[in-house]
Amino acid sequence: MRVAIVHYWLVSMRGGEKVIEALCDMYPDADIFTLVYDESRVSEKIRKHKVTTSFLQRIPGAIKGYQSLLPLMPFALESFDLSGYDLIISSESGPAKGIIPSPQATHICYCHSPMRYLWDHYHFYRSNAGFASRLMLPVLAPLLRSWDVNTSLRVDRFIANSHHVSARIGKYYRRPATVLYPPVSVDDFTPAAATEDFYLCAGQLIPYKRIDLAVRAFTKMNRNLVIIGEGKEMESLKRLAGPTVTFLGRAPFSVLKEKLARCRALIFPGEEDFGIVPVEAMASGRPVIAYGSGGALETVVPSVSGMLFEEQSMEALIDAVHDFEDHEAAFRPDILRAHAAQFSLRNFTEGMQAIIDEELLARKPVSPRSNNRSAVAIQRLFEGQFPAPATETPQRVATTEPVTVHAPTF
Template identity: 70%
Template sequence: MRVAIVHYWLVSMRGGEKVLEALCDLYPQADIFTLVYDPAAVSQKIREHKVTPSFLQRLPGATRHYQALLPLMPFALESFDLRGYDLVISSESGPAKGVIPPPQAAHICYCHSPMRYLWDHYHFYRANAGFLQRTAMPLLAPALRAWDVTTSARVDRFVANSHHVAARIGKYYRRGATVLYPPVAVGAFRPVDRIEDFYLCAGQLVPYKRVDLAVEAFTRMKKKLVVIGEGPELARLKAMAGPTVEFLGHAPFQVLKSHMARCRALVFPGEEDFGIVPVETMASGRPVVAYGVGGALETVVHNRTGLLFPEQSVDALINAIIEFETCEGTFQPGSIRTHATRFSEQNFSEGFRAIVEEELSAQDMGRVGQPNPRIITPPPPRLKNLGAIH
């Protein structure tokens, strides 16, 4: 079976690229297609595959300024020649599903998120964009949304990385989606005996992550916060931080792993589609204090593996930290770690393999796509009134 994996862009190693690595393990013979490619920025496992970038690669500065090339990405994706492939797997967060699959191939899209900057986060991204982007977005977005919806019909089976994302697929594409949580290397993390007096915030420093809430809250409380990560928000965050907030920038994996295991808790104030960092922290036996929306509702169990706060504000986060410190001793590292193992790489691989086999069997029987795809991962318990838990 000839397999093509289409990944939006390969310029760093983040959560989406970890999923790509898991797909590479499942399909070692697969060829990879991507919009732009920086070999030095990705793992050896990915480099071992044949990687074909689009014509955007030839534009000056493409691997650094790829986001500015969004209007050209539909043309680049449709230029890939996928004739002869039996299975096409698109890894979607930026555009990827917009390739033209051959008629005999099954096209399965693993969707990390419909493009946030075109849909539910459009106004947030526009408000935080520079003048040129802010001016261009209203002119370009309608056509890009139309293309995004139209290309959803090229997918035989959507697989969502959370129920939160599955709901957005239903809202914007009017398609059902099987839910399969992404692979987390839970085996790489372990609890330690010595917990130190600091909280941790880790991840890319971009506006929607709302790390500014954590920096302001811990500055006001005069409590120690360690921030690991880099991004366009770094200078602004440093400027607003007090002496109890420490920035480590981009840290090696061992440094990040050590801080996860030794922190009092991870602070997670952003809205994520899934959120791998909280799961890695829980695999280290440490609780998570998270804004109670999106993927956090599916990964963090309130009062058992962490605390969820109901409002994305500094005051709500401060109240959550105060509450956490009154019940900190009730969180059991072993129980927290056991919960994290449900998001293992093995569970992802077994689930994805089952989905592919099911879709290929359906196509062999002439039933292309599944109108009501089964749910691999059961939905999380719903919190009807999150505010009532405080």
């Protein structure tokens, strides 16, 4: 069986790329297709596979500015020749499912999210976009939405990374989706013997992550906050930050692991489709203070694995931090780690394999010789209702009476 893995772009190692790594373990001979590829910024596990890029790769500056090429992405995805593959697994968010599978192939889409910037986050993205994008999006977005919905029909089975995403797939694509949480390498994280007096934010520094709320809140409270990550908001966040906020930029895994284990709590102020970093914090024995929306509602259990605040505002975050500090001693690292274990790599791999096997079996072609008696009975029923034409054309009889054709009754 030839297997193709389609990912939107491979330019960093985040949650979506961790899913690709898990799929690479499941299918070590699979070929990978992606819009643009930065070999220096992905893991060795991914680099071992044959990676095919689209024509976007040849555009100067595409690796850093790939998001501005959104109007060309449908053409780039449909240019991939996947005619020789039996199983196609698309990792969808950016987009990826828009490839053209052969009629015989089974296409399973693991959906991290329908494209946010076209659907539920459209107005937020547009308001934070540059001048040219704000002008073009109202023209391009309806066309891209139509393409996005139409290409959902090319998928045989949708898998959603959370119930939150499953609901959005149902809303925008009118398709059901099986929920399977993404893999988290919980065994790579361990609690520290002691914590330190700082809170932590980790992730891309982009608008919808709402790191600005954490920067404002901790500057006002005069509490220590460490931020790990990079992105276009770095400079604007630094201008907001007071002396208690520290930016580490893009940090190696060893630093992230150490900070997760030693922080008082992880601050998670954005709405995410799932959110892997909160589970990594729990695996490190540390609780999470999160905005109570999206995937956080499926990972953060109040008073067990963290705290939730209901309003995405600086004031609500400050109240949540104060509430957490009043109950900080009640959070136990062993309980947090046990909670994180349900999101393990093993659970993802076993669940993914079961879904793939089920879909392959359902689409297995049936031999003509295996027709059962019911099929034969249906054929005979049709033969009785619609007899084969006579070898000689009967003489036409003129009549003025209306002719009624009775459809077969089942």
